[in-house]
Amino acid sequence: MATFTLKDFNGFKMPPEFNEYIERIENLEVRNDDVWVTSFPKCGTTWTQEMVWLIGNDLNYEGAKTELDFRFPFLECNSFYEEWNNFRNKFNINFKEAEDEVDFFEMVEKNENVRYIKSHVPWDFLPKQIKDGTKNPKIIHVIRNPKQVVSSYYNHAANVHIQFVGTLEEYIEFFMQGRQLYGDYFRTVLSYWNQRHLPNLLILTYEEMHADLISVIKKVSDFLGKSYSEDEIKKLAHHLSFDQMKKNVAVNGQLYIKDESRQFIRTGTVDSYKEEFTPEMISKLDEWISKNVIGTGLPYEKQ
Structure with a gap:
């Protein structure tokens, strides 16, 4: 089994180079008209970004x-x-390098228009102007059933943007221990969940997007101060459908993956883990989830 070299940043796992970004993020000049989408990885971030941007x-x-x-x-x-x-x-992984020359932090800093910003960092690693309420950008945080996150993250880490070499069984243990890139799932999710009272923070679940995307589009539109007709909303829902997202080269991640058998947008479901995991794996994950969500009010407490 092998993975990235990661450093612990107060329970948050990142490569050592992240140390150079902590102060940059902390001191980022925030604007009230910024729009952020945050999440733990593989919670439906790309789907949410495309919806929010449009x-x-x-x-x-x-x-x-x-x-x-x-x-x-x-x-x-x-x-x-x-x-x-x-x-x-080290592992002779074939991957396109085009993105490596882009400085995304600098892109954010230099953008003079309304800025749309993605991040997977926990709440306490966001810019200080957000945390102290000096600035109030719109923040949309998306969460997902942890069992489905494990399934999606394993595919991502082992087959797409490769950062893990090992078996699914090893990865599940690895994930529950918070040893993957970005560390413990609950460390990030609860950091936002505990701020859900803030008027500039909207928390969505992958499951509600999957079950009733039109209602979520309306909710996000209201949050962003936008209003659209029923026909416009239906057209957007179609654009955001799994089949459309999977073949949309602007969002499907395939521009950076040379092997077409590896898919960034994979199943678009809420329960594929049931077919991928053994009963023993599911039982272990259920026990781990129960220990972490009890008393929090998270929607996965009784699942």
Whole structure:
């Protein structure tokens, strides 16, 4: 079994290079009209970003043909490029290098328009102007059933943006111990969940998006101060459907994956883990989830 070299940052696991970004993020000059999408990885971030960007940009489908990374920069992404490249070279992983020259943090800093920003960092690693309430950008945080996150993250880490070499069984133990990139799932999710009273923070679940996307589109539109007709909302829901997202080169991640058998957007379901995990694996995960969510009010407490 092998993975990235990671350092513990107060329970949050990142490559050592992230140390150079902590102060940059902490001191980022925030604007009240910024729009953030945050999440633990593999919770439906890309899906949420595409929805949020289009709602915020008056359903500009032509503009949405630009690759999502350039419309919605991934703030701390560059902090793990060095470790990622080391890992690829060590295991001879074939991956396109085009993204490596882009400084996404700088892209955020220099953008003079309304900024759309993606991040997977916990609440306490966000800019201080957000945490102290000096600035109040819109923040949309998306969460997902941890069992499905494990399934999706394993595929991502072992087959797509490769950062783990080992079996599924090993990965489940690895994940429950919080040893993967970004560390413990609950460390991040609860950091936002405990701020859910804030008027500038909206928490969505992958499951509600999957069950009733139109209602979620309306909720996000209201949150962002936008209003659209029923026909416009239906058109957006179609654009955001799994089949459309999977073949949309601006969002499906395939521009950076040379092996077409490896899919960034994979199943788009809420329970594929039931077919992928053994009963023993599910039982272990259920026990781990129960210990972490009891008394929190998280929607996965009784699942």
